[in-house]
Amino acid sequence: MHACTSTILINWFIKQQIIPMKYLIRFCVFFLLSISYTNAQTNFTVTGVVADSSGLPLIGAIVKISDGTAGTATDNNGAFKLTLPQGRYTLVISYFGYQEQQKTINVNKNLVVTITMEEDILSSEVIEITDKAPNENVTDTKMGATQITVEEIKTLPALFGEVDIVKNIQTLPGVQVAGDGNTGLYVRGGGADQNLIVVDEAPVYNASHLFGIFSIFNADAVKSAELYKAGIPSQYGGRLSSLLDVKMRDGDSKKFKATGGIGIIASRLTLEGPFAKGKGTFIVSGRRSYADLFLLLSSNPDTRKNKLYFYDLNGKINYQFNKNNSLYISSYYGKDKFKFGGLFGMGWGNFTFTANWNHIFSDKVFLNTIYTHSEYKFDLGIDQGAIAFNFGTGITENSVKQDYQYIPSVRHQLHLGWSVSQREYNPGKFTPSAETSIFAETVLPRYHSLEGALFASNKQKLTENLTLDYGLRLNMFNNVGTGTVYNYNGDPVTGTKIDSTVYGRGDIINTFWGLEPRIAARYLLDEQSSVKAGFNRNYQYIHQISNSLAPVPFDVWVPSTNYFKPEAVNQYSVGYFRNLKDNTYETSVEGYYKTYTNSIDYIDNANLLLNPQIETQAYIGKAWSYGAEFYVKKKKGRLTGWVSYTLSWSYKQIPGINDGKKYFAGYDRRHNLNVIASYKISDRVTFGGQFVFGTGRPIGLPTGGGYAIDYFWLGVYPERNSYRLPSYHRLDLSITIDQRKKEGRRWEGSWSFSIYNLYGFAHINPWTVVAQTNKDTGNKEYVAIYFPAPIPSVTYNFKF
Known part of the structure; x- marks a missing residue:
C-alpha cells in the first residue's frame, strides 16, 4: 500500500x-x-535504547566502541543505531551525571540491546542534563539549529513564575522579539507567520496565552524544543523562516508520578506512569491561570464581571505492540478567554491531535506513519445594544505523512517520504447578536486548499573530516473551490473590479509548485572545531493577514491565490564552530544572507477586517535580510548560561509602497544582546539572571492631514517605518530554593522567587506607539502602549 x-x-x-x-x-x-557503495565485508546493525533507572529515555547519551572506531548519540527517544562489521566489541555508554556503563557484545547478527544508566551520586552537585553529545555542535552538519531542554531553563527567571521554552528561545542569536509579553518569533528577518511550529508533528497556528504573556507549552509536559533557523530537514516544509520542533514527554515507564506547581497567577498538575504491564505509558498535564478569581474580591460590581484566564491540557499515550511496532497518540487543547465589563469579550484557542505509528521493517529500514489534526479559532464579541455583534475566524488542517528511514551503511542515513495536507480557512463571519443591532450579517466565503510533497535527503560521510547533508523537497499546492475570483482592470489596488469567476466545489482554482533544494556541509578542522556552510530554498503557500505586531491574536489566514502568490526565500549561511576546555564552552559565529520573492505588505490605513477583496489592500515585491550571529555557552560548573549577540538588517522594496524605495521591515533590529546565567550557590539554592537589550524596532507614524475615527487618527504616512521605538532592555532575576531531601520521603518541593524587569519603574519598553486625537483638546498626539513592570512572582513546585 x-x-x-x-x-x-x-x-x-x-x-x-x-x-x-x-x-x-x-x-x-x-x-x-x-548510496551504492558499501563495505565488502558483512555488516550488522546494533540498535538499542539508553534510559535511566525509571525507564525515561536519555537524550544525547554517547554510545561508542571502546577503540573509538565508531560512535553515535541517542535521539529524542533514547534510541541509537550502530552498523558494525562482524566481530567482538565493547560498548562504552556515557551521560553526564550518570555512571559510565560498558557492555561487551559479539556481533555476528543484528542485535538489540537495552542500557540502564545509574545516577552518579558523587557528581550530583554539578549534574547537567544535556540534550546532545558533548561536541555535537562541532561534529554535526546542523547549523542555525539549537535544542533546549526544560531542565536547562528551569533555574532561569520566569514571568509570573512560569518556565517558558519560547521565551528562552527568543534569547537565541538570530531571533528577534516584538516586545514584552510577545511570544512571536521573528527569525533572521522573517515574520511571525513564517515559522512552522509543531507539537509532536502537529502544526500550531498561534502559540500564545494571555496576549503573549505565556506560550501554550507547559514546561512539565515538554521534553525538548529544537529551533532550526537554517537547514530545515526536508521532511518539513511550508514556512520560510524557521522550524520549531517541540517534543512532548513520554510517561514514566516504571512507576506512577505526580508533578505540579502553585503560583500567584497559574497552577499546573502532571500525572504519569505505566500501564498494560509495562507495554504502555501515559502522561496527562493540565494548567490554568486564575487572575480573574482575584477580580471577584473587588468592591466594584462591574470589575467582578471581568474575566481574563487561560487553560490547557496535554495528553500522550505510548504503546509497544511488539519489537517492530509501536504507537503513540498525543493531543493538546488550550483556550484563552477575555471579557471586560460583561460587554466586550474575545477568546482564542488551539486543538491538536497526533497519531504516530512506528514500524521496523528490518535492521536498516524504519517507517513513521503520522496523522495530524490541528485547529485554531478566534472569536470576538460586543454585547451592547445597537452595536452588538459576534465575529469569528480560524483555520483547520488535516495531514498524513510517511517518513522512511534507510541506513545502508555507517556512511549514509537516507530519508524518503511523502505528505498530503488539507486545509479549510475561515476568513471571517460577522453576525449581529441582538435584534437592536445596527449591523447586518457578513460571511466571507471559506477557502480550501490541498498541499502535497515528496521529499528525500541523505546524510553522507565522504571522508573522516567532510560530511554532507543534502536533500530535495517537491511541493504541489492547489487552491480548490468553492470560491470566487475577482477580475480587475489593472492592478487590484489601483484598478477597478470588472467581473468575477465562480468555482464549484472541488474545482481547481490555482496550482502552484516549487522545488526546494537543501544542502549543508561540515568540515572538521580538528576534534574541537569545524566550519559549515549551507543553502536552502523554502516556499510558503499560506499567508497571515495582519499589519500589526501587537500580541492580540486578531489574525486571518488565507491561501495563495491569483494575487497572493506563494512566497519564497533563498538562504545562504556559513559558520565557524569551536569548543573550549573539554567542551565546557561552546562558541560559534554564523553569517547569513536571505532573499525573498513575492513578499507581501499592506497599503497605509489598510482595511483588512471582513474584506472579501483583500487583494486590494496589499502589494507584492521583494525583501532581503542579512546578519551575523555570535554565541558563547558555558555548559559545566556551578555557573552556566549563554551570551548571544546578533547584528542584522531587514529590508523590503515593494512597488506602490514608500514610492518604490527600500525600507526597513517592521521587525528590523540592528543590535540584539542576551546574557543568560544560572549560578548554583549550594546544593539547594540556585540563582538566575537574564539581561536583554535590543535596538528599537521601526514603526510608521502618521503626520499632518488625514482624519480621525473614534479618536483614532488615520493620517498620511510620509515614509514607511521611518521612526524607531526606544531601545528595549530589561533585567530579570530569580532564586530557586529546593526542599531538604530526606531518605525514604518521596515528596520533593522547591520555591521559586523571581522578578521580571527589575528596573521597569524607571524605563518603559513600549509595545508600540499609536496616533490619536486628545478627547479634551482635540489635538493629535502619540501614545505609547507598554507592559507594566516590575513584576514579582512566587511559585511552589512539587513532585512525588
Whole structure:
C-alpha cells in the first residue's frame, strides 16, 4: 500500500508536467549512486535504547566502541543505531551525571540491546542534563539549529513564575522579539507567520496565552524544543523562516508520578506512569491561570464581571505492540478567554491531535506513519445594544505523512517520504447578536486548499573530516473551490473590479509548485572545531493577514491565490564552530544572507477586517535580510548560561509602497544582546539572571492631514517605518530554593522567587506607539502602549 501511494503521487506529478521525467530520473539516479557503495565485508546493525533507572529515555547519551572506531548519540527517544562489521566489541555508554556503563557484545547478527544508566551520586552537585553529545555542535552538519531542554531553563527567571521554552528561545542569536509579553518569533528577518511550529508533528497556528504573556507549552509536559533557523530537514516544509520542533514527554515507564506547581497567577498538575504491564505509558498535564478569581474580591460590581484566564491540557499515550511496532497518540487543547465589563469579550484557542505509528521493517529500514489534526479559532464579541455583534475566524488542517528511514551503511542515513495536507480557512463571519443591532450579517466565503510533497535527503560521510547533508523537497499546492475570483482592470489596488469567476466545489482554482533544494556541509578542522556552510530554498503557500505586531491574536489566514502568490526565500549561511576546555564552552559565529520573492505588505490605513477583496489592500515585491550571529555557552560548573549577540538588517522594496524605495521591515533590529546565567550557590539554592537589550524596532507614524475615527487618527504616512521605538532592555532575576531531601520521603518541593524587569519603574519598553486625537483638546498626539513592570512572582513546585 505504501509503495502504491508513492507511485500514484509520482505519476500525478509527471502527468501534470510539474516535473519532467528526465529530471526525476536524474534525481533518482543521483541518490542511488550516492548510496551504492558499501563495505565488502558483512555488516550488522546494533540498535538499542539508553534510559535511566525509571525507564525515561536519555537524550544525547554517547554510545561508542571502546577503540573509538565508531560512535553515535541517542535521539529524542533514547534510541541509537550502530552498523558494525562482524566481530567482538565493547560498548562504552556515557551521560553526564550518570555512571559510565560498558557492555561487551559479539556481533555476528543484528542485535538489540537495552542500557540502564545509574545516577552518579558523587557528581550530583554539578549534574547537567544535556540534550546532545558533548561536541555535537562541532561534529554535526546542523547549523542555525539549537535544542533546549526544560531542565536547562528551569533555574532561569520566569514571568509570573512560569518556565517558558519560547521565551528562552527568543534569547537565541538570530531571533528577534516584538516586545514584552510577545511570544512571536521573528527569525533572521522573517515574520511571525513564517515559522512552522509543531507539537509532536502537529502544526500550531498561534502559540500564545494571555496576549503573549505565556506560550501554550507547559514546561512539565515538554521534553525538548529544537529551533532550526537554517537547514530545515526536508521532511518539513511550508514556512520560510524557521522550524520549531517541540517534543512532548513520554510517561514514566516504571512507576506512577505526580508533578505540579502553585503560583500567584497559574497552577499546573502532571500525572504519569505505566500501564498494560509495562507495554504502555501515559502522561496527562493540565494548567490554568486564575487572575480573574482575584477580580471577584473587588468592591466594584462591574470589575467582578471581568474575566481574563487561560487553560490547557496535554495528553500522550505510548504503546509497544511488539519489537517492530509501536504507537503513540498525543493531543493538546488550550483556550484563552477575555471579557471586560460583561460587554466586550474575545477568546482564542488551539486543538491538536497526533497519531504516530512506528514500524521496523528490518535492521536498516524504519517507517513513521503520522496523522495530524490541528485547529485554531478566534472569536470576538460586543454585547451592547445597537452595536452588538459576534465575529469569528480560524483555520483547520488535516495531514498524513510517511517518513522512511534507510541506513545502508555507517556512511549514509537516507530519508524518503511523502505528505498530503488539507486545509479549510475561515476568513471571517460577522453576525449581529441582538435584534437592536445596527449591523447586518457578513460571511466571507471559506477557502480550501490541498498541499502535497515528496521529499528525500541523505546524510553522507565522504571522508573522516567532510560530511554532507543534502536533500530535495517537491511541493504541489492547489487552491480548490468553492470560491470566487475577482477580475480587475489593472492592478487590484489601483484598478477597478470588472467581473468575477465562480468555482464549484472541488474545482481547481490555482496550482502552484516549487522545488526546494537543501544542502549543508561540515568540515572538521580538528576534534574541537569545524566550519559549515549551507543553502536552502523554502516556499510558503499560506499567508497571515495582519499589519500589526501587537500580541492580540486578531489574525486571518488565507491561501495563495491569483494575487497572493506563494512566497519564497533563498538562504545562504556559513559558520565557524569551536569548543573550549573539554567542551565546557561552546562558541560559534554564523553569517547569513536571505532573499525573498513575492513578499507581501499592506497599503497605509489598510482595511483588512471582513474584506472579501483583500487583494486590494496589499502589494507584492521583494525583501532581503542579512546578519551575523555570535554565541558563547558555558555548559559545566556551578555557573552556566549563554551570551548571544546578533547584528542584522531587514529590508523590503515593494512597488506602490514608500514610492518604490527600500525600507526597513517592521521587525528590523540592528543590535540584539542576551546574557543568560544560572549560578548554583549550594546544593539547594540556585540563582538566575537574564539581561536583554535590543535596538528599537521601526514603526510608521502618521503626520499632518488625514482624519480621525473614534479618536483614532488615520493620517498620511510620509515614509514607511521611518521612526524607531526606544531601545528595549530589561533585567530579570530569580532564586530557586529546593526542599531538604530526606531518605525514604518521596515528596520533593522547591520555591521559586523571581522578578521580571527589575528596573521597569524607571524605563518603559513600549509595545508600540499609536496616533490619536486628545478627547479634551482635540489635538493629535502619540501614545505609547507598554507592559507594566516590575513584576514579582512566587511559585511552589512539587513532585512525588
